Amino acid sequence: MRAEPAAQLEATRARRSVRARVIAAIGPTTLLAGVVWGLLQPYRLTFLHPVGEGFWWLAVEPPLIVMLVGVLFAAFVAPGLIEDLEESEER
């Protein structure tokens, strides 16, 4: 059995943690994209100034949906994925 040089091991760990950081950043980045979109185009957010629109105008507000997708990814997909990634890296 051959020992991996310490510097190489350290570099591998650093590279791997970048992958975990990228996964952790996907949700917040998506959330931020939705926030920025809502600020740039507030007229896409019907709830801010409703003028008698029906159900679909209030239910489907793209910047809010983008934020929701980011939150759901960060809450339900990213934690388990990072856990599995770190486990596989330790093996």
Added chain:
Amino acid sequence: MQPLAEHVHWMFATGFLILALCLFAEAVVGTEVWRQRRWRAYLWPGALFLMGIFMWPVMIMFTNSTLHMLAHAAWAQVLLLAGGVELALAAGRLRNRYWHLCVALAFVVSGTASLIHEQNSWLFSRSAFLHHAIGWLMITAAVFPFLRTFRPRSIVVATGFAATFLVLAVFLYADRDVAEIFGHLSPVAGSPHR
């Protein structure tokens, strides 16, 4: 109570955004890690399949032209095919890697249907522009699922595949029933609303 076409486009944009995030995450961690939890292996193929199911009510409700009905039916069929095949591959029911080519087929059929069913020119309205752009995007991006069949571990191909869905989501979110594109809006397109 029927949603406007733009609402439907935005809902499907959300589906494609979810696909994009999942596929990008899979590209970053690798397929082996992504599939360590069973439910995750089914996540994006399931989303694709579900979008195929939801495309049928769209086909039934939006009957303003035969071309639209045919295009929506074509999308429903190829989404179901691609989603179903990817689900079967994830479950191990299908083993031959060439089944992944169904996604490339879905891209080409979807792009062609988008181009054929848009009868107006690029600068007629934003919707017309986006239908042309989406059509060419899907046809050219079919190279990613095609290459993914033969190079499943390529991070460039996997990222390109994910990016395609992200761009598609952006295009669909940008869609409005009647709106100008680069300052152009045909006078016969109608009046823009909210």
